[in-house]
Amino acid sequence: MRALALSFSSSFSSFVLPGSAKQGENQPGSVVCPISQWRYGGATNDYCLNKNGCRCNCNNGDTAAGGCGGRHKLGSILTREMFEEMLHNRNDTRCPAAGFYTYEAFVAAAKSFPAFATTGDDATRMREVAAFFGQTSHETTGGLGWNAPGGPYAWGYCYNKEIKPKSDYCDRRNQQFPCALGQKYYGRGPIQLSWNYNYGKFGASIGQQKQLLENPDLLLTDATLSFRSALWFWMTPQWIKPSCHDVIVGAWMPLSRDEAAGRLPGYGLITNIINGGQCGRGRNTAGEDRIGFYKRYCDMFGVSYGDYLDCYNQRNFGKEFVDDMSLKLKSI
Numbered sequence: 596m597r598a599l600a601l602s603f604s605s606s607f608s609s610f611v612l613p614g615s616a617k618q619g620e621n622q623p624g625s626v627v628c629p630i631s632q633w634r635y636g637g638a639t640n641d642y643c644l645n646k647n648g649c650r651c652n653c654n655n656g657d658t659a660a661g662g663c664g665g666r667h668k669l670g671s672i673l674t675r676e677m678f679e680e681m682l683h684n685r686n687d688t689r690c691p692a693a694g695f696y697t698y699e700a701f702v703a704a705a706k707s708f709p710a711f712a713t714t715g716d717d718a719t720r721m722r723e724v725a726a727f728f729g730q731t732s733h734e735t736t737g738g739l740g741w742n743a744p745g746g747p748y749a750w751g752y753c754y755n756k757e758i759k760p761k762s763d764y765c766d767r768r769n770q771q772f773p774c775a776l777g778q779k780y781y782g783r784g785p786i787q788l789s790w791n792y793n794y795g796k797f798g799a800s801i802g803q804q805k806q807l808l809e810n811p812d813l814l815l816t817d818a819t820l821s822f823r824s825a826l827w828f829w830m831t832p833q834w835i836k837p838s839c840h841d842v843i844v845g846a847w848m849p850l851s852r853d854e855a856a857g858r859l860p861g862y863g864l865i866t867n868i869i870n871g872g873q874c875g876r877g878r879n880t881a882g883e884d885r886i887g888f889y890k891r892y893c894d895m896f897g898v899s900y901g902d903y904l905d906c907y908n909q910r911n912f913g914k915e916f917v918d919d920m921s922l923k924l925k926s927i
């Protein structure tokens with residue numbers, strides 16, 4: 596399968612046509628295009644129309660993703676080529692989820708969340724995509740604990756279900772989203788959605804509460820639904836936690852209790868939202884892995900990482916009593 600990865604990347608490089616823009620390269624007419632290897636020119640129509648001497652990054656017909664131009668099209672931020680390269684080992688025969696996750700499914704799922712990757716300037720939008728895939732790549736990684744070819748951060752999206760779950764993740768006290776007989780609510784899909792109440796709440800959000808509680812394996816058979824569950828978790832504030840989306844776009848503002856707990860806005864806070872148990876206990880392998888994926892993707896986009904990447908010294912959201920459930924957001 597290594598051979599497949601190699602032949603894939605060489606066929607990719609043939610996509611980067613001779614004469615196309617490379618990072619910071621001067622084009623005829625000596626315009627410096629604000630690009631990374633993955634994006635010819637910017638995401639705006641200015642570049643797509645080949646003004647400024649810059650090439651469009653998406654003139655290869657990704658109509659499913661909205662094609663070229665249009666600031667609000669996801670495909671102008673994350674092209675199919677980049678998606679494939681970010682997750683390029685996911686079809687390796689050693690990956691249990693080989694063949695499951697597709698660009699089409701991701702783009703179809705994102706249509707249900709119009710604010711995803713469309714908020715703020717281009718760098719903010721790319722950072723949100725990098726953060727989403729950074730966290731979900733860690734959740735599904737096949738690169739930890741062995742000498743993985745290409746390094747650990749080339750192995751996102753290798754799994755779609757938790758291996759050796761420690762429990763059936765059924766909170767029996769929860770009456771609103773009761774567990775179905777014989778079902779287990781261990782991690783499934785890109786975000787590894789866990790617990791009956793999360794399957795129930797996600798299901799309710801799309802009018803399929805009963806279906807998701809009775810058949811959580813839907814997240815293993817329907818890739819669009821699987822991505823949708825991860826994007827739902829990403830976009831939805833729960834309890835006193837802000838949404839991951841509001842944090843990465845810079846809308847969330849820490850309250851005094853957050854500041855006292857070391858919870859400042861950045862990628863580390865998103866780790867705290869997704870798996871607070873990994874926070875407040877110093878440097879750890881899981882935290883480093885989450886950050887490693889994020890940095891790789893930010894580097895591919897050519898955007899900065901922002902501040903506060905880890906939650907090593909943040910108190911977990913679950914660790915304090917609060918009587919004020921409000922969140923403070925500014926508009927972006």
Ligand SMILES: *[C@@H]1O[C@H](CO)[C@@H](O)[C@H](O)[C@H]1NC(C)=O
Nearest residue numbers: 679682683686694695696697
């Ligand atoms: C992985 O498999 C999916 C589904 O068959 C396919 O769409 C995609 O192009 C493959 N990607 C890579 C990098 O092998």
